Amino acid sequence: MDVRAILLIGGKPEASSEHFTGVPLAMLDLLGASLLNRVTHRMHQQGISSIAVVSEYDQFPDRNLSHDLRWFKAANGQFWRFAEAVFNDFAQNGAELIVVLRLGPYVTVDYEKLVQFHLDHHSRLTQACDQQGEALDVFVISASRRNDAAFIFRNMLERFRVPPDVFPLDERQNRLQTIADFRRLALESFAGKTGIEPQGEQIKPGVWVAPGARIHREARIVAPAYIGAYARVRALAVVTRGSVIERNSLIDCGTVVENSTVLPFSQIGAGLDVSFSVVGFRHVFHLQRQVNVEIADEKLVDMASTSAAVRALSDMVSLALYMPKALLSNLREKRRESPATLPEAVQAIPPSLSTATVEHQDRADRHFAPELMAARRYGNE
Amino acid sequence: METSRPVVVKRVPERVNLKEARQFLRAVEPILQSDRPQVVLDLSNVRQLDSAGVDMLLHCMSEAMKRDGDVKLAAPSPEAMVVLELTRTGRLFEIYDSATDAARSFSSFLPNVMRQFSAPETPTITFPSAGSKVTVSHVQPGGNHENAA
Numbered sequence: 001m002d003v004r005a006i007l008l009i010g011g012k013p014e015a016s017s018e019h020f021t022g023v024p025l026a027m028l029d030l031l032g033a034s035l036l037n038r039v040t041h042r043m044h045q046q047g048i049s050s051i052a053v054v055s056e057y058d059q060f061p062d063r064n065l066s067h068d069l070r071w072f073k074a075a076n077g078q079f080w081r082f083a084e085a086v087f088n089d090f091a092q093n094g095a096e097l098i099v100v101l102r103l104g105p106y107v108t109v110d111y112e113k114l115v116q117f118h119l120d121h122h123s124r125l126t127q128a129c130d131q132q133g134e135a136l137d138v139f140v141i142s143a144s145r146r147n148d149a150a151f152i153f154r155n156m157l158e159r160f161r162v163p164p165d166v167f168p169l170d171e172r173q174n175r176l177q178t179i180a181d182f183r184r185l186a187l188e189s190f191a192g193k194t195g196i197e198p199q200g201e202q203i204k205p206g207v208w209v210a211p212g213a214r215i216h217r218e219a220r221i222v223a224p225a226y227i228g229a230y231a232r233v234r235a236l237a238v239v240t241r242g243s244v245i246e247r248n249s250l251i252d253c254g255t256v257v258e259n260s261t262v263l264p265f266s267q268i269g270a271g272l273d274v275s276f277s278v279v280g281f282r283h284v285f286h287l288q289r290q291v292n293v294e295i296a297d298e299k300l301v302d303m304a305s306t307s308a309a310v311r312a313l314s315d316m317v318s319l320a321l322y323m324p325k326a327l328l329s330n331l332r333e334k335r336r337e338s339p340a341t342l343p344e345a346v347q348a349i350p351p352s353l354s355t356a357t358v359e360h361q362d363r364a365d366r367h368f369a370p371e372l373m374a375a376r377r378y379g380n381e
Numbered sequence: 382m383e384t385s386r387p388v389v390v391k392r393v394p395e396r397v398n399l400k401e402a403r404q405f406l407r408a409v410e411p412i413l414q415s416d417r418p419q420v421v422l423d424l425s426n427v428r429q430l431d432s433a434g435v436d437m438l439l440h441c442m443s444e445a446m447k448r449d450g451d452v453k454l455a456a457p458s459p460e461a462m463v464v465l466e467l468t469r470t471g472r473l474f475e476i477y478d479s480a481t482d483a484a485r486s487f488s489s490f491l492p493n494v495m496r497q498f499s500a501p502e503t504p505t506i507t508f509p510s511a512g513s514k515v516t517v518s519h520v521q522p523g524g525n526h527e528n529a530a
Contacts, residue, residue, distance in 0.1 A: 103393060274470045284463055291459040296398070297431035 010056035034201025108195030397434030
């Protein structure tokens with residue numbers, strides 16, 4: 001049977017919040033792979049032959065994304081027209097069933113069972129609902145029912161010509177409306193509450209490391225944690241409390257990452273304290289304060305190029321610059337002469353001490369010098 | 382008891398990058414050069430703070446402390462607070478909800494210091510009148526009061 005799929009990214013009014021600094025949440029990496037990547041991979045595994053993506057956004061670079069994915073960027077106001085056109089195109093080219101799924105909200109769907117349910121019930125339209133009975137934006141539409149499909153698309157998946165059959169899922173969906181939902185999904189995945197598994201090897205209980213990641217031996221990774229492919233964690237850095245370091249990220253020396261997600265290609269400077277945050281694209285979203293802060297300072301948060309060649313070139317340049325810098329700083333150290341004598345002001349007895357006579361008793365077991373006194377700076381605290 | 386020295390409240394600009402930080406520091410420098418400066422930096426307007434801005438705050442604090450003064454922060458915006466936490470500098474400053482609270486906090490430490498020294502089994506200090514000698518007394522654990530004048 002020819003089953004194809006249309007994935008929709010954006011389109012609904014609530015989709016205006018379903019992104020982080022302009023990148024839809026469905027296209028952000030979560031434990032090594034984007035949700036879009038996970039959905040398409042699962043669809044391919046379960047026999048869906050062709051997948052088209054209709055999106056309001058450009059395709060974010062993702063080398064793991066299936067190459068036979070057809071990407072349609074819809075112009076403003078044309079999103080649902082595009083979806084309808086893709087549906088018609090699939091129907092004309094021999095598709096029998098078409099799965100329509102909107103990302104945003106995420107739930108792990110067994111597409112084989114969904115399609116089987118649709119066939120068993122001789123449905124024209126089937127809609128999935130989650131564990132709590134909430135309707136999901138997941139449909140199976142018979143390709144011959146073009147008018148039904150057109151009606152659904154024109155009503156933004158909200159209204160139907162015929163009531164759909166309802167396919168119940170065992171999971172609860174994550175609505176993924178904000179970046180805080182995205183972070184919660186990562187924590188739930190660590191706890192095994194979703195079908196999302198970290199992409200990498202579990203090197204110790206609760207710690208996953210993807211191929212190519214480099215962790216300094218003096219860095220500490222405390223479970224649960226995830227270090228993505230080609231990420232670097234430098235000396236004395238600490239990654240703890242369910243933190244996720246995605247691919248090609250850098251955590252510099254001494255930085256603590258606590259209960260946070262560092263998105264791909266992000267670089268966190270040395271000696272920082274990243275907690276309860278999602279960091280990426282030169283932004284820090286603080287989950288407790290609910291504030292998104294743009295960081296224009298590359299010493300704090302920077303972003304590496306998504307091109308491997310540019311990154312390699314940049315590494316080579318910084319290495320080449322390091323040697324002369326080190327030589328210059330050594331020369332400067334040698335030139336700096338220490339003063340022959342300390343300035344008179346330092347050696348002279350302060351006037352307050354010269355007028356005071358401080359005497360003390362002679363005690364053999366003296367622990368403190370008698371002229372020392374401990375006083376709190378603020379007496380009321 | 383109120384201290385007679387003035388508390389200066391300065392509003393930090395909206396963007397604090399290298400250029401702005403230098404300008405601001407130039408404006409604050411005379412205040413920091415005074416004897417025991419008491420400065421409140423109002424961060425309520427700050428929308429963007431970078432490492433130069435953080436460096437400027439730390440510089441203000443170190444300059445003030447050299448002269449036995451202090452710098453306190455007031456009403457930091459969420460953006461400023463995120464950067465202060467990120468750079469671990471938030472914990473170095475006393476942070477108040479408003480500039481008024483911060484200014485008020487400068488005038489409340491001296492009486493308690495005095496009270497502390499009147500407690501038993503702690504060294505007592507007799508403050509001398511002008512021209513006389515400082516006397517430090519020690520209280521023995523047994524209760525003998527030995528004066529080491």
